[in-house]
Amino acid sequence: MTLMTPFRPAPDLVRLRPAGTRHGAARGLRRAIGPVLLLALWQLASMTGVLPAEVLAAPSTVVGSAAGLIGTGELQAAIAVSLQRVLAGLAIGGGIGVLLAVTAGLTRLGEDLVDAPMQMLRTVPNVALIPLLIIWLGIGEAPKIALIALATAFPLYINVYAGIRGVDQTLVEAARTLGMGRAALVRHVILPGALPNALVGFRYALGVAWLALVFGEQINATAGIGYLMATAREFFQTDVIVVCLVVYALLGLAVDFIVRLLERSLLAWRPSFTGT
Amino acid sequence: MASLVHRNITQAIPDAVRITRLNRTFDGRRVIEGLDLSIAAGEFVVLLGASGCGKSTLLRILGDLDRDFDGEVEVPARRAVAFQAPRLMPWKKVWRNVTLGLPRADRQLAERALAEVGLSHRADVWPKVLSGGEAQRASLARALVREPELLLLDEPFAALDALTRIKAQALVAELWQRHGCAVLLVTHDVEEAALLADRVLVMKDGVIAHEHRIDLPRPRDVADPAIARLRGRFLDWLGVHH
Numbered sequence: 231m232t233l234m235t236p237f238r239p240a241p242d243l244v245r246l247r248p249a250g251t252r253h254g255a256a257r258g259l260r261r262a263i264g265p266v267l268l269l270a271l272w273q274l275a276s277m278t279g280v281l282p283a284e285v286l287a288a289p290s291t292v293v294g295s296a297a298g299l300i301g302t303g304e305l306q307a308a309i310a311v312s313l314q315r316v317l318a319g320l321a322i323g324g325g326i327g328v329l330l331a332v333t334a335g336l337t338r339l340g341e342d343l344v345d346a347p348m349q350m351l352r353t354v355p356n357v358a359l360i361p362l363l364i365i366w367l368g369i370g371e372a373p374k375i376a377l378i379a380l381a382t383a384f385p386l387y388i389n390v391y392a393g394i395r396g397v398d399q400t401l402v403e404a405a406r407t408l409g410m411g412r413a414a415l416v417r418h419v420i421l422p423g424a425l426p427n428a429l430v431g432f433r434y435a436l437g438v439a440w441l442a443l444v445f446g447e448q449i450n451a452t453a454g455i456g457y458l459m460a461t462a463r464e465f466f467q468t469d470v471i472v473v474c475l476v477v478y479a480l481l482g483l484a485v486d487f488i489v490r491l492l493e494r495s496l497l498a499w500r501p502s503f504t505g506t
Numbered sequence: 507m508a509s510l511v512h513r514n515i516t517q518a519i520p521d522a523v524r525i526t527r528l529n530r531t532f533d534g535r536r537v538i539e540g541l542d543l544s545i546a547a548g549e550f551v552v553l554l555g556a557s558g559c560g561k562s563t564l565l566r567i568l569g570d571l572d573r574d575f576d577g578e579v580e581v582p583a584r585r586a587v588a589f590q591a592p593r594l595m596p597w598k599k600v601w602r603n604v605t606l607g608l609p610r611a612d613r614q615l616a617e618r619a620l621a622e623v624g625l626s627h628r629a630d631v632w633p634k635v636l637s638g639g640e641a642q643r644a645s646l647a648r649a650l651v652r653e654p655e656l657l658l659l660d661e662p663f664a665a666l667d668a669l670t671r672i673k674a675q676a677l678v679a680e681l682w683q684r685h686g687c688a689v690l691l692v693t694h695d696v697e698e699a700a701l702l703a704d705r706v707l708v709m710k711d712g713v714i715a716h717e718h719r720i721d722l723p724r725p726r727d728v729a730d731p732a733i734a735r736l737r738g739r740f741l742d743w744l745g746v747h748h
Contacts, residue, residue, distance in 0.1 A: 404593035407569050407586065407658075408607030408648070418606060422597040499597045501634035 287469035292476070295469040304458065309477060311454040315371065315446065316439050319378025324435060326379070327386030328428075334387075335394030335424070336416060348387055356381045356438075357445050364449060374446035381442035382435035389431025393424030426500060429493050436485045440478055519546040521580075522656050522688035523568065528577035530563055537563050538575070539712035547655065550682055550689045552699040555709035556744055561692045562660055564709070568690065569658050582688075585656040586649035590664050592641035594633040594648075601629040604648045619651035620644070622684075623677060639670035643677065650685060657682070659691040663698065675701060679725060696740040700733045701726050708743045716743045 269289055275281040276288030283291065299305035330348060333340035356377060363373040397420050405419045447456020455474050462470035523545035530538040537560040545551050555561040566572040567579060569587045594603045601616040608615070620626050623643040633641060642662060649657060659678070663671045679702055682689050693699060699706045700720065708716040718739070722732055741747075 400589070400591065400593055401595060403571055404587070404589065405595075405606065406571065409652070410607045414607065418598070419595060422595070425597070499632045499634065501596070 284466055284468065287467075287472055291469045292472045295467070296473045296476070299458075299470070299473060305473070305477070308453065308455045308458045308474075309481070312443055312447065312456070313481070315374050315454065316378060316443050319375045319442065320382050320435065320439050322375065323379030323382035323439075324386050324432070327383035327431075327435070328390050330383075331387045331390035331394065335391045336420070345391070348384070352384045352388065356442060360445065360449065369450040373449055374443075374451070377446040378439050378442040381438045385434040385438060386428070386431040389427045389434065390424060393427025393431075394420055396427065397423035426497055429489065429496065433486065433489045436489065437482065440482050440485075444478065519548070521545065522547040522549070522582055523690070524578070524580040525568075526578045528564075528567070528575060528579060530560070530567065530572070530575040536712055538567075541577075541713055543707070543714060545656075545688050545690060547688055548686045550691070550702060550704045551707060552691045552693060552703035552705070553707050553709060554694060554696065554699050554740060554744060555692075556694065559709045560712050561709045565658050565660050565690065565692045568656070582655035584652060584654050585658065586652055586654040587658045587660065588642075588645045588649045588662045590661040592633070592636075592645035594636075594641060594644055596633050598633075599630055600625070600633060600636070600644050603633065603644060604651050606648065608652065615651060616647075619647040622650065622681065623647045639666055639674060642666060642674060646678070646681065650681060653685065654687050657685075657687045657689045659689060661693050662691075663695070664693070676725065678702065683724075694744075696737045696744070697728060697733070699740060700736040701728065706736075706740065708740065710743075 272281070272286075273289045276283070276286070276291075281288070287295070296305065330344050334344040334348070335341070359380065360373070360377065363376050367373040367376055401419055401423065402415065405415050410418065444456060447454050448460070451457040451460065455477055459471055459474045462468075462474070521544045523543065525541060525543045528538055528541040528543075529536065541564070553561045553564065563572065565587075567575050568581050569585065570581075571587075594600070595606065598606070601613060601620065602611060604616040604619050605611040605613075617626060617629055620629050623646050625640060625643050625647065628636060628640060628644070633644070636644060642665075646662070662678075663674050666674055675698060678689075678691075691698075691702065703720055706716075706718045706720065707714045710716075718736070720736065722730070726733060
């Protein structure tokens with residue numbers, strides 16, 4: 231007896247295509263289409279009078295004002311002042327956030343003492359503290375930096391803490407069988423394991439730092455991007471306001487880029503999904 | 507000289523593991539019950555048992571990963587564990603994984619250990635690019651680099667494909683003969699037990715239910731009828747009817 235494969239109807243075959251090489255430049259170009267289209271639409275609306283200058287200045291006017299502000303050095307000076315505020319706030323707030331997260335993450339005593347108050351304070355909107363900050367710290371640089379510090383401390387705290395507590399228990403066990411002491415365990419296993427989360431927190435903190443800066447610079451500023459905006463408001467200079475908004479956006483973008491670079495080098499070890 | 511020979515004859519080989527009246531319960535369920543066991547220095551012991559019989563718990567106790575037991579347990583200070591999953595730190599290059607826990611990150615020491623398991627060319631890569639077999643060998647190198655007197659292996663070949671497993675088993679046999687450490691290998695693979703063990707223990711209901719010493723010469727061959735007979739006997743003991 232011969233055994234034959236029984237006849238079956240032909241299945242529909244689909245051709246699977248290899249991914250091919252997608253050029254980075256082409257992809258970058260594709261990503262630029264959206265914003266460029268938006269800008270063109272805006273320019274068109276301004277030129278046809280649909281969008282009057284007192285509502286929103288045309289992109290061409292904005293570019294001109296930006297060139298003017300750069301020419302006089304006003305913009306650079308404002309950026310320098312604002313950047314200093316963000317860095318100072320981030321250093322103080324981030325430092326405190328990370329320190330508290332490590333305390334709460336590593337020890338149960340720390341968790342009991344630190345975590346509950348932090349979770350409670352986290353829900354208070356930072357901006358609502360501005361009146362108190364003014365009463366405590368006056369209207370100089372201190373309340374602005376304090377606001378940024380407050381805003382950045384929480385995202386870092388939450389993510390670093392979650393990162394520490396999320397470290398793979400099997401790796402901690404493996405480390406113990408290798409005879410690692412507590413300090414070595416923290417240094418070689420727990421902190422590197424918490425790093426992906428910590429960087430997420432850092433990125434988020436940078437985002438809210440700019441937000442806090444915008445609010446902070448409404449407090450009687452005499453320099454900085456917020457000050458530039460406040461004076462522009464007095465004179466209905468929508469072009470200058472837009473320049474300031476663009477600067478905020480560009481600074482945010484630049485910082486995000488730096489964090490991406492940081493992630494790429496610090497998290498090179500991570501096998502992760504990179505999108506399709 | 508004469509006295510040395512004399513000592514070898516009269517004095518028993520020292521113990522690497524001594525366990526007396528060991529108990530371990532999980533929420534009132536007794537997993538290990540009054541277990542007694544000793545393993546001689548340099549002895550290769552394979553612990554067989556069905557899933558959930560307490561064999562991994564015993565290994566965790568010996569590895570000082572589980573302290574909720576009562577009874578007496580003595581193990582060497584220098585011991586190492588290789589788990590079913592390699593458990594390499596993904597954020598450390600392979601050679602740094604090997605030196606983890608050592609007083610200092612000695613590159614040459616790591617390279618020697620990696621060469622022993624045939625991974626010299628992989629010293630500088632991230633663990634994520636290793637194949638399953640390579641990762642498991644890196645984990646073995648990490649265990650052996652600290653020259654353990656007791657090596658605990660928790661189903662280290664279970665996640666490997668059949669071909670890789672055969673090679674890994676041969677590698678472990680070879681490394682054991684070179685290092686001369688006592689080995690406790692936990693597995694549910696009866697063939698593996700027959701191939702590697704000086705002594706096979708079958709665990710059931712929290713105690714050592716069966717024990718068998720294997721004096722076959724090494725390296726052993728799966729095709730050897732003696733191995734097949736042992737395999738059958740172990741399966742019987744495990745309650746698998748074949």
